Amino acid sequence: MKNVLCLDHVALCVSDVSRSVEWYVSNAGAKVEYEDDTWAMVSVGGSKIAFVTEGHHPQHIAFKVSSTDDLGSGYKKHRDGSSYVYSEDPDGNTVEFICWEEDEHDDWSCTQNGEQK
Numbered sequence: 686m687k688n689v690l691c692l693d694h695v696a697l698c699v700s701d702v703s704r705s706v707e708w709y710v711s712n713a714g715a716k717v718e719y720e721d722d723t724w725a726m727v728s729v730g731g732s733k734i735a736f737v738t739e740g741h742h743p744q745h746i747a748f749k750v751s752s753t754d755d756l757g758s759g760y761k762k763h764r765d766g767s768s769y770v771y772s773e774d775p776d777g778n779t780v781e782f783i784c785w786e787e788d789e790h791d792d793w794s795c796t797q798n799g800e801q802k
Contacts, residue, residue: 687756693749693783694726694733696742705736719765743771745779753784760784 699705706725709715715727715734723741727734737744753760753768760768769783 687748687782688751689748689755689782690751691749692732693747693781694735696735696737696745696747696781698739698744699736700738702736702738709734743779745771745781747781747783750782750784756782756784 697705702720702722702725706715706717706720706727709727709729710717713729715729718726718728718733720726723738725736727736735742735747747769750756756768756770760770762768766786767783769781772780772782774780
């Protein structure tokens with residue numbers, strides 16, 4: 686069993702990343718953490734939402750784990766430096782387990798009791 690600290694983010698598949706980011710900024714007061722043509726990360730209300738494009742990243746839910754040891758030997762690296770593995774639940778939903786580099790994205794981290802900051 687993995688040492689899950691908290692829900693890290695939910696990734697939604699979108700047709701236009703910048704249009705989705707703009708909508709969430711305007712309608713939900715989201716703060717843009719990162720954006721390019723194939724994915725973006727925003728924070729809103731203490732939660733994170735990733736916007737992904739089909740073929741580049743799967744739509745998924747992501748849980749933050751405490752270390753890469755929780756990911757096993759087959760983990761990969763995202764371009765932002767995070768380490769991850771994708772898995773599927775019994776119904777075929779994609780689940781990501783993610784570990785951020787120490788102090789990288791400190792504002793995106795969980796508190797020690799598993800609640801998001």
